[in-house]
Amino acid sequence: MSKTTISAALIVIGDEILSGRTQDANLSYLAKWLNNCGVVLVEARVVLDDEATIISTVNELRAKHTYVFTTGGIGPTHDDITSLSIAKAFDVPLVEDAEARELMLSHNPNDVTPERMKMAQVPQGARLIKNSLSKAPGFQIENVFVMAGIPAIMQVMLDDLDGHIEGAGKVLSKTINAFVGESLLAADLGIVQNNFPDTAIGSYPFYRDGVHGAALVVRAVDEGQINAAIDEIKIRLKKRNYRMEDVE
């Protein structure tokens, strides 16, 4: 979509997502947050709580993308193996971070079980990502950002990353709804996409109140390109007498 794309990948870590027990909510939140930074989320992987898998996935993706984010597996229980796996991926020891320990003690001085204190351990050389909710931090090591799986905590960790992620142009979008079956729009959309190669035009069918339609989304870094593509779509659909509405 843009020659200056800065790319990111997300690794969602957790048996509970792949068993269907828990519905992931972090992907879409992170995607929008990255859009606002001018970073494009280009792939996501959902993996089990399995050390070898986490290590190989992190090492593959951190070489491929500007930024890698992980969610999940940094809690206190036996199945929380993300921090140790990432330390192994970077071939550094997992060490207790003095600041992390202090933050956690300030939040709850009475729970100093070794299991809770496991959450103060980070790979050597990592920088803490603060958690204003429950204090147990995430961490950044090189281009990898390790965050909690619980959405509310993941979101406050992202707040702490404000200013730490450098993006390119922010990806903007405009949407119009067309109230006609998607296959009747397809030829025109294909032509407009060809005419505006620096945009990404998506078509997302819906069925609402007995009417078939499609949301047509034009995304690009350059607002002028978006407007021009939207204008051409509108002219084409108007010629065919299709009903439309602006969405945003």
Add this chain to the structure above:
Amino acid sequence: MSKTTISAALIVIGDEILSGRTQDANLSYLAKWLNNCGVVLVEARVVLDDEATIISTVNELRAKHTYVFTTGGIGPTHDDITSLSIAKAFDVPLVEDAEARELMLSHNPNDVTPERMKMAQVPQGARLIKNSLSKAPGFQIENVFVMAGIPAIMQVMLDDLDGHIEGAGKVLSKTINAFVGESLLAADLGIVQNNFPDTAIGSYPFYRDGVHGAALVVRAVDEGQINAAIDEIKIRLKKRNYRMEDVE
């Protein structure tokens, strides 16, 4: 978790998921459906509507897993490139399927635009996956099952796969809630996990009505193993006077 695991992977195809516009709902539905078949979903990938990416991802995962499922990108518009990409992954031509064409015409004889009829094309040698909702089919080629991205359509396509997926033992689970901070449970859970290596014990923290707790989920193929692990967890937590409740 089991030596006779039959594994599956899901590829979620679509820019709209990675832009945050659309929240995927197919992963968790498929995961539960596969659990009922005795198949374990061991990884999922979310990828852009990009031919090279789809081809390499399909070819990597179909060699690695018993079954691969894809969702998304089989509609009529220019960004729907899944069928062609999968034909290329298998190095076969994309051809119109006579039965698919007939099904679609029976549903709507008036829309025979080339764009709509694109949905009657499948890789040569593929078997149709029926879509009782809007007729445009998915398809199976070897161990790869290609389905629509719209959840309601994806779900009726899965209905059509009943009996086509051969699993091992069905993965069962039992859950108890413990009303205490997760870190105070961690040591006991680690011991029980060690004592029952054929189970997978997960701990999922929650915060409800001002009380911290964790859902403890024991999963295994063998119900006896689950019950024995749950019993040991209960004995251990009771000794510590933690409040518990059975969930299922």
